[in-house]
Amino acid sequence: MPNVGMGMRGGPQPAPTKKEKPKNIGLTLRRIGQYLLRFRGKLINVLLATAGASLLTLAAPYLIGVAIDKFMTSGSHRGLLTVCMLLFIAYAGSAVLTWLQQRLVVSVSQLTVKEMRSDLFARLQMLPIRFFDSKTNGELMSRTTNDVENVSGTLNQSVTQLLSSVIMLIGSLAIMLSLNVWLTLLSMVTIPLVLLFTKKVAGFTRRFFSSQQQHLGELNGFIEETVSGQKVIRVYRREKRSTEEFDVMNKRLTDTSIKAQIYSGVTGPFMNVFNNLSFALIAAIGGWMAFNGFTTVGVIVSFLNYSKQFQRPLNELANQFNLLQSAVASAERVFEIIDTETEYEGDGRKPLTECSGHVRFHGVTFGYRKDQPILKDVSLEAKPGQTFALVGPTGAGKTTIINLLTRFYDIEQGKITIDGFDLRELDRNSVRRQLGIVLQDAYVFSDTIRENLRYGRADATDAEVEQAAKLANAHSFISKLQNGYDTVLSAGGTNLSHGQRQLLTIARAILANPSILILDEATSSIDTVTEMQIQAAMRELMKGRTSFIIAHRLSTIREADQILCIVDGEIREQGTHEELLEQGGFYNELYNSQTNSA
Numbered sequence: 001m002p003n004v005g006m007g008m009r010g011g012p013q014p015a016p017t018k019k020e021k022p023k024n025i026g027l028t029l030r031r032i033g034q035y036l037l038r039f040r041g042k043l044i045n046v047l048l049a050t051a052g053a054s055l056l057t058l059a060a061p062y063l064i065g066v067a068i069d070k071f072m073t074s075g076s077h078r079g080l081l082t083v084c085m086l087l088f089i090a091y092a093g094s095a096v097l098t099w100l101q102q103r104l105v106v107s108v109s110q111l112t113v114k115e116m117r118s119d120l121f122a123r124l125q126m127l128p129i130r131f132f133d134s135k136t137n138g139e140l141m142s143r144t145t146n147d148v149e150n151v152s153g154t155l156n157q158s159v160t161q162l163l164s165s166v167i168m169l170i171g172s173l174a175i176m177l178s179l180n181v182w183l184t185l186l187s188m189v190t191i192p193l194v195l196l197f198t199k200k201v202a203g204f205t206r207r208f209f210s211s212q213q214q215h216l217g218e219l220n221g222f223i224e225e226t227v228s229g230q231k232v233i234r235v236y237r238r239e240k241r242s243t244e245e246f247d248v249m250n251k252r253l254t255d256t257s258i259k260a261q262i263y264s265g266v267t268g269p270f271m272n273v274f275n276n277l278s279f280a281l282i283a284a285i286g287g288w289m290a291f292n293g294f295t296t297v298g299v300i301v302s303f304l305n306y307s308k309q310f311q312r313p314l315n316e317l318a319n320q321f322n323l324l325q326s327a328v329a330s331a332e333r334v335f336e337i338i339d340t341e342t343e344y345e346g347d348g349r350k351p352l353t354e355c356s357g358h359v360r361f362h363g364v365t366f367g368y369r370k371d372q373p374i375l376k377d378v379s380l381e382a383k384p385g386q387t388f389a390l391v392g393p394t395g396a397g398k399t400t401i402i403n404l405l406t407r408f409y410d411i412e413q414g415k416i417t418i419d420g421f422d423l424r425e426l427d428r429n430s431v432r433r434q435l436g437i438v439l440q441d442a443y444v445f446s447d448t449i450r451e452n453l454r455y456g457r458a459d460a461t462d463a464e465v466e467q468a469a470k471l472a473n474a475h476s477f478i479s480k481l482q483n484g485y486d487t488v489l490s491a492g493g494t495n496l497s498h499g500q501r502q503l504l505t506i507a508r509a510i511l512a513n514p515s516i517l518i519l520d521e522a523t524s525s526i527d528t529v530t531e532m533q534i535q536a537a538m539r540e541l542m543k544g545r546t547s548f549i550i551a552h553r554l555s556t557i558r559e560a561d562q563i564l565c566i567v568d569g570e571i572r573e574q575g576t577h578e579e580l581l582e583q584g585g586f587y588n589e590l591y592n593s594q595t596n597s598a
Contacts, residue, residue: 028328031335032151035112036159042111046104050160053097054167056090058175061309063087065179065302101160109155117148119338126342129408133368138221143337146216147330154327158320165313165320172310179299179306183286187307190278201263208260210329215253217333222249264323282307343407344428352426355434355515356384356419357546359405364414366404374400376569377414382562387547389557391590392566398550401566402518405548406435418516436514440521442501444493449478450485452504456512464511471541472507474500510541517547554591563587 176184286300359382367373390398416423469475481487565573580587
């Protein structure tokens, strides 16, 4: 069901975007890990391939040291060819296993992101309309695309790097200790500096990456808004102003991105300084030890290689940790939506299997904000088969009544019942299954006309689809299209006129065969001739159904059983068309003003 909370008259306005608060990085990483563990088999293969490649890489420096001590310094070359062959196998095997692990990790990361994206989209379908009031479409698009892709890219790079770095660290440390304990301790002198520096930089990078994703979402929302509103922008000559606003937002995103990348990129050069310092110390002291007979040249050569291999994982872990800041910021934004309470949590479970359409509002008070009530102690009773028309000025609360009846929002005070059952105790889906809604903003989907009409009743036959279209006076224009009912509509139905889209939504409601019908200015975008044609069909449709009609054109509701005049959230007048004219009040003035204007 389309989002009607933001676009409907009298509805709430989006709240300003709040600045994101830092969250628990450990918890976020654990949740990403839970997604990864859904593919344990592939992940184990990645681990085995990574372990194999790392162990072969660890074997190479040891073989080099053996070759130096046994064959080069001794002058004997017997067995050197064997060592060289083993060295070749180690390097070649490491390369093959590295290629294999990359193939496997791409599969794991993409499947993981697929699951995350599916969970995110599924959650979006279940969130209350109130949630969408507080978020712009661009921000939500940014979370479902940019943020998810950011997580995907980091997983592709980081999973094998982290596994490989851990194995290389442990393996290098173990071999270094076996070769020379004192040189091992010497190589660790710079490690506290590395950890302190990484921790300091990580705080900045995470904050800036989080801001970067937030500003990107805001920019996407602005772009979508301006592209959708091009006609208004051109008419009111706001091109320059829109460009200036875009430049401000673009600069804000650019400045934040530069800071994020600078802090992220500064780690590498500083880590090289620490590495070179450690390497120089080991080379100098190791050379002195070899000169004085405390160790061999081969051990020193092997140790220098292992020292590099020990420092390199530290560098990679530091770099990957900075990359993870961006992924964690994106993942937090995704999990924020996934963790949002759906409108079905705590929902009533009593199904509304049969509905006569008896609707009552008992002293209902409601506001989109608690301090600004829209409806004030509203009570009404629509008996089965009755037609209720809601009239009144914009913002009076007409659409809000519809929003509450459809349970797009839940009331704060009072009670709404359908056939005597409290609406809050009923299953939402079973209630909405009894509703047919035609909104002023006719919304169709990028699918065939036939499937658009079946949207509320997927099992309808082709004959039933065509019959509904005929009742709504849509069959004639559909038949003239090149592919008829199989015509594929463009995004938003822009290849049809607004009036034609409205006719399709009316036909869709007819086909759904609801017990309660809601028409929100359903004929406002249809010409007078077409309106007269569909009025008869609408009267047939409303027979035996409880109907609520929101109308500004009073000529369309003269035959309503009850007309409610809503003013400032209260029912000011109620009665039939004739009764309200006789009262000479608000309705009489409104009707006369429209009649005189016509």
